[in-house]
Amino acid sequence: MVSGVCLQAYRTPLNLGSALAAEVSLKSMKKAARGSLLGIEHLEAKEILSLLALARRMNPLKPRALLRGKRVLLLFYEPSTRTRASFEIAAKSMGAMTTLVLSSGSSIEKGESLLDTAYTLRAVGADVIVIRHPHAGAPLLMATHLDIPVINAGDGMHEHPTQALLDAYTILRHKKTLKGLQMTIVGDIYHSRVARSAIHLLSKFGAHITLCGPEEFLPEVATSLAPGLHLTRTVEEAVRNADTIMVLRVQKERLAGTKLRLQDYISRYQMTSARLRLAKRDAILMHPGPIIRGLELTWEVADCPQSVIVEEVHNGVPVRMAVLAKALGKAS
């Protein structure tokens, strides 16, 4: 049965800002469908650790029929290469079947609402929906109105939890622990769901996080996202003695209308070999992709021995296998 087909008052589980809000009766609040992965923020450290442990046991080259007969719906409202391909391969290597629905060429173009699309996909037999959406909170909306798990594959500027998990997975292949790790994130943090998810995850494990970028991409308020965040406008300061550097993509069009010129951004923030040398000798360089060589990083840096950019993509598959297995209750 599809739950909540009629549109009921939409309530979210967390709403404790006001003293008065605490007086709200809990009876009408809706919870996300069990098994959903909507973001890193509300996960507990032990849930993250168990997903990472599960990912380490996953091997895409040795298919297992863990999810045989399961239908994984990939619902993409935005372009994607890495995330889409790795979710699909992850699902198929566990024996699930996948169906891809894109916003273009579907009824979404005819004005179908998000929830009506969700009910439709549930009705055709989806067991789990993987959704990428340009609007923050869209996966949560879906998960609070469905009885099947929803996995967030990136929602607006909000979160990209599987990316943060594969980043943590990658870091832990090179570093012993996240605790005390000197982590630097450089670039367009304001617009980045990757950054928000990474910051939530790493701060839960006691990493020391430095955020670096111009005001346009890094407002002061960013430090409120998690405790102990450090902010600097100087990339040399941010990189010095770092264990891990994450460089974020810069979209040229986002500089339009700001005072910052592209050339200035490149000269002040581009990751170059010289800047990378300020980091610890064994530092690793990460980037969620897609990379724009010559903009946020140089050609040489992208391909240097310290770069784990391609490895991150590779690790996306076992991590997403773990997430799908967990969502469908096959995690043991």
Add this chain to the structure above:
Amino acid sequence: MAHDKSKSSSLLIKGGHVIDPAAKLDAPMDVLLRDGHVAEVAAPNKIRSGADETFDARGLVVAPGFIDLHVHLREPGQSYKESIATGTRAAAAGGFTSVCCMPNTSPVVDSPDWVTWILQPERGAVVNVFPIAAATHASKGAVLTDFGALQRAGAVAVSDDGRPILNDTVMRDTLRAASVLNLPVIQHAEDTRMTENCSMNEGPTSFRLGLRGMKTAAEASVVDRDVQLAQQFNGARLHVAHLSTADALKAVRRGKRGKVRVTCEVTPHHFSLMDADVGDYDTNFKMNPPLRSSEDREAILAALADGTIDAIATDHAPHAAHEKIVEFERAMFGITGLETALGLAITRLRRDHKIPLTRIVELFTAGPARVVDLRGRGTLARGHHADVTIFDPKKRWTFEAAKSRSKSHNTPFDGWQLTGKVVATIVSGKIVHRAD
């Protein structure tokens, strides 16, 4: 307690505690209403003339009928959200005997014909409705409407609510033309050039949720400019709708000190909630202006106490479920508010912030009556309209959105326990709402 006889022409409200700030009354008194007007207000048991009906108000506060300066009744054109009939029933349930309805309907109320249409008995209003007309044609911010004709048809103010007048020259012309007619200009203060694609207040919560945030300066800069423009014309009257920021309050204070005729209103949600309450994308917490920071809320609470704020107005903005149960950024701005206003005011302002009940009543009565010159209303002085709100200031109750009289249920206060409940609402001497 007497039975409701709508035909009776006199009603004695007996044993209650009258709070009438305009008349400086705060004492146990009886009130006699006759033929739609206040006949007598006197010490207990001193009224000798008989009445067709008696209302036992022991333990209750008897106040002038509440006035809401800012509601969206959605007619003409959007009766799937609300109608004048349902919206005024919600108003009556909330203790409001008069509501001023905004013109951002479909079509926009920018002609005397539409003002007249709203006022026709066929609309089925159960409380007094005072239309606010658009200041410019179709509220496009370019060509002024005919203020004189709109006023003669019954408009009590002009406003392009929801579509602020940003052009300096148009705003100057609006204030000048309105000043000649002694007509208030109500501005929704928002520099929309700064708030494009924004869905909530800018701050830690908007950053956490990945939502574009509105800066407080988008409100304050418009209020600041409007106050300066209003200063240029003798008699210009500027009213700031749903003020929400500490900086905008500073501009209002500056204006009031400088003898500018500037007034302002705040909503119950802005003194009760803050941006963090949006939680995880709850669209029932999405409105414009958005919920602000705790600092802004504290500034509003202080200004409610010190008299800077003239009125509490609900900005009752009903929306259908399909307009709210969507992605946060796509959801319509606005929440309903008529039925929770008094409970929130007493709970939040009196219980939590020790603002006296007389001041709260003033913010619902004499304050708004002054803003739009509702003559003969806002006080229970003899000869005034027999609009009365009777409430129990101590009654604890739980608001249930599903039982709302409004057509829409988009409220963040569903399930809230409130103190202070309307017991009866009387319009022109007739009981239009009585608590169950």
